[in-house]
Amino acid sequence: MKSTSHWQSARIAALRDVTPTVREFIITPAHGAAERWAPGAHLMVRLNVGGRLLTRSYSLVGLPEDAAGYRIAVKCLMDGHGGSRAMWQLAVGDSMEVSTPQNHFPLAWLAPATLLVAGGIGITPMVSMAQALVKRGLPVTLLYAARTSSELAFAEPLRALLGDALVTCASDCGEVLDLSGAIDALPAGAQVYVCGPAGLLDAVRQRWLAAGRQLPSLRFETFGSGGQLPTAGFEVSVPRHQTELHVAPGQSLIEVLEAAGIEVMNDCRRGECGLCTLDVLALDGEIDHRDVFLSADEKQQNKRICACVSRVVGRITLDTAWREEALS
Numbered sequence: 001m002k003s004t005s006h007w008q009s010a011r012i013a014a015l016r017d018v019t020p021t022v023r024e025f026i027i028t029p030a031h032g033a034a035e036r037w038a039p040g041a042h043l044m045v046r047l048n049v050g051g052r053l054l055t056r057s058y059s060l061v062g063l064p065e066d067a068a069g070y071r072i073a074v075k076c077l078m079d080g081h082g083g084s085r086a087m088w089q090l091a092v093g094d095s096m097e098v099s100t101p102q103n104h105f106p107l108a109w110l111a112p113a114t115l116l117v118a119g120g121i122g123i124t125p126m127v128s129m130a131q132a133l134v135k136r137g138l139p140v141t142l143l144y145a146a147r148t149s150s151e152l153a154f155a156e157p158l159r160a161l162l163g164d165a166l167v168t169c170a171s172d173c174g175e176v177l178d179l180s181g182a183i184d185a186l187p188a189g190a191q192v193y194v195c196g197p198a199g200l201l202d203a204v205r206q207r208w209l210a211a212g213r214q215l216p217s218l219r220f221e222t223f224g225s226g227g228q229l230p231t232a233g234f235e236v237s238v239p240r241h242q243t244e245l246h247v248a249p250g251q252s253l254i255e256v257l258e259a260a261g262i263e264v265m266n267d268c269r270r271g272e273c274g275l276c277t278l279d280v281l282a283l284d285g286e287i288d289h290r291d292v293f294l295s296a297d298e299k300q301q302n303k304r305i306c307a308c309v310s311r312v313v314g315r316i317t318l319d320t321a322w323r324e325e326a327l328s
């Protein structure tokens with residue numbers, strides 16, 4: 001599942017803050033029109049930040065006919081890897097490279113009902129999904145949680161679109177989503193789509209299975225979790241390349257390997273596809289697995305690590321050989 005994106009030059013046509021921490025970008029290709037996309041699609045953005053090339057994926061917000069370009073929304077994460085901070089420093093007219101739209105999170109149109117569950121900035125793909133389902137007259141419910149009510153991005157247009165089928169909750173008010181209630185209300189054959197932190201996905205998955213639902217009817221996209229351990233710098237040894245590297249708190253393992261000229265297969269860069277997993281040869285410390293690709297058992301064994309999102313406290317020795325199964 002290696003990405004087949006084509007890269008193109010683009011510029012920022014418009015900016016708008018939709019909440020104090022979420023900024024919307026309208027991006028237009030330098031040549032030609034934006035390609036059409038289906039609900040659930042994302043755009044990859046490539047930025048040069050202080051000589052470092054950063055690649056980030058952002059879900060496309062809304063339907064292609066809503067804006068004269070690609071519409072994404074970026075949450076500013078002060079403790080992130082620097083991608084969102086770099087995006088927030090951009091102004092209208094600034095250039096960047098963008099991919100053509102990709103979609104690993106497509107809607108299944110034949111389901112008798114659809115439940116959308118979003119956490120925080122995970123609302124972004126749900127906007128187009130909700131719009132498209134309503135447009136086709138298909139039953140949809142959207143559960144949307146954020147830390148505070150002021151962080152509920154796009155809540156107003158979604159309320160206008162969905163009415164009571166939109167259920168929001170703000171954790172700082174002690175509110176929690178009634179996941180079990182929403183799942184129990186679904187007819188047989190319904191689908192659920194989840195986008196949010198790994199913890200939200202785990203909660204939905206647990207209740208979905210407890211309700212006797214089929215796992216293939218649960219589809220998800222995550223943006224990784226903050227991890228179980230504090231984000232700190234760590235050391236990496238790569239004997240195959242006779243290289244010793246340091247991953248700073250603001251960098252990801254894959255970025256540091258790539259900057260050292262070590263190629264790592266990748267696609268989603270958010271811990272879902274597993275393409276970037278590397279074999280662990282030795283570990284002096286702990287791995288903070290922040291992906292949703294490896295199973296709980298695999299995470300406990302610490303024999304593999306997803307280089308795009310997971311981190312280490314201490315030192316790790318890796319083999320970066322491309323694996324046969326990743327190429328098939």
Ligand code: FES
Nearest residue numbers: 267269274276308
């Ligand atoms: S690139 Fe997909 S899990 Fe790392």
